[in-house]
Amino acid sequence: MPVGPQIPFVKPPITFADQIQKLQQRGLIVSNRAEAEFYLSQLNYYRFAAYCLPFEQDHASHTFQANTKFEDVLNLYIFDRELRLLMLDAIERFEVSLRTQIAYSLSHSYGTAHPHLNPAIFHSTQIYDKSVENLEGEVNRSREDFIRHLTNKYSEDLPPIWAAVELMTIGQLSKWYSNIKKRRDRQDIARAYQVDESILTSFCKHLTHVRNYSAHHARLWNRGFTLTMTVPRRGPQDLVAGLDSTQQQGRAQRKIYNTLVMLIHLMNIMNPGHHWKQRLIDLIQSHKIDTSKMGFPADWQQRQIWQ
Numbered sequence: 001m002p003v004g005p006q007i008p009f010v011k012p013p014i015t016f017a018d019q020i021q022k023l024q025q026r027g028l029i030v031s032n033r034a035e036a037e038f039y040l041s042q043l044n045y046y047r048f049a050a051y052c053l054p055f056e057q058d059h060a061s062h063t064f065q066a067n068t069k070f071e072d073v074l075n076l077y078i079f080d081r082e083l084r085l086l087m088l089d090a091i092e093r094f095e096v097s098l099r100t101q102i103a104y105s106l107s108h109s110y111g112t113a114h115p116h117l118n119p120a121i122f123h124s125t126q127i128y129d130k131s132v133e134n135l136e137g138e139v140n141r142s143r144e145d146f147i148r149h150l151t152n153k154y155s156e157d158l159p160p161i162w163a164a165v166e167l168m169t170i171g172q173l174s175k176w177y178s179n180i181k182k183r184r185d186r187q188d189i190a191r192a193y194q195v196d197e198s199i200l201t202s203f204c205k206h207l208t209h210v211r212n213y214s215a216h217h218a219r220l221w222n223r224g225f226t227l228t229m230t231v232p233r234r235g236p237q238d239l240v241a242g243l244d245s246t247q248q249q250g251r252a253q254r255k256i257y258n259t260l261v262m263l264i265h266l267m268n269i270m271n272p273g274h275h276w277k278q279r280l281i282d283l284i285q286s287h288k289i290d291t292s293k294m295g296f297p298a299d300w301q302q303r304q305i306w307q
Contacts, residue, residue: 019045027064028052028073036070043077050219051077054293079287080221084214086283090263090276091170091211097192097270098173098204099165105188106161106180113160116176123181131175132158138167170211174204193269194236202230203262210259222293224254231258239265242305244297255295264305277306 014022016037020030030036040048053059054076055068106115115121116135122128135158139147147167150159158164168176178201180186186197193200206229213220231243242261260280267276284291291300300306 016040016045023052023070026062027066027068028055029067029069031069031071039074048073048077051080054222054290075287076221076289079283079289080219081217082283083280084217084220086276086280087210087214087220087263090267091207091214093270094207094263094266095170095173097266098170098177098189099168101189101192102173102177103162103165106185109185109188113162114156114158116161116164117156117158121181121185122179124179127175127179131172131179134172135164135167139164142167170204171208174201174208177201177204193266194239195232196234199230199232199235205229206259210256220256221289223256225256225259226254228254229258229262236265238304242303244295246297255293257291257295257297257300260294261305281306 017033019040020033020036023036024030051073052062052064055064055073057063057065106121107113109115110118110121112118116132119125119128139151139158142148144166146163147159150163165173177186177189180189183197186201190197190200195203206225206227209225209227210220213223231245232240233245234240239261242264243258244261264277264280267274292298297303
């Protein structure tokens, strides 16, 4: 909703060459205009400008700090892009793992292939009905051979849970998991990740937002997230010590550092011997990133989980 008087937007579109000229007038050093114009023709000036912000000395005039080069801004953009891809890699692995844990735990706890068809297992009827409706939509839209086989051969309204979860996104899994009525059932699933069910619930909700930002190519590296994760105070020592509990206050809490630590913890469980953590460290170092902008504490490299 508008918070004050509105005025017409009168800024005209400008050419790629004029975009470069505007950046130069603001103090950005552009050594190769043709190359810079090419990048802007692929990236969109408005998108590129978001990565200029950390290099500004005055936001009102958008003037750059002395000696800031086009390559400095581009380097930050490339880092952010590669960070999103790395995040999606870890989130995909966790999503597949969580599907497995939910299907295995609920089917064995209730002795049925279709625990998701029993509303008594779940807390909110409204959330349950919406989750089932969404799942039915996914089943009806699916062109997967295994879904066609199950729906054509069997009489149940939905496929067995170990098939149904294969159609669920991290966001849908988060809603199903958080709506499980009994804490004992949620805890059985969370135990696989060595955290309390309340921590897993919080992280799944937070990770849904992180995934959406990543999948839609939004800026990630220094973003302040509106939905944050709960920082566990108990659990594996390397996890608890690796997290930044001081983020409970202030804007730093909303940065991505704790998300990365939790993903490292999960990767250690899901795929021992993985290279995801080292790929992340190498990415930060190769692009010479100021990690404080990502909420990293000054001593992060000395913490055991990063070793």
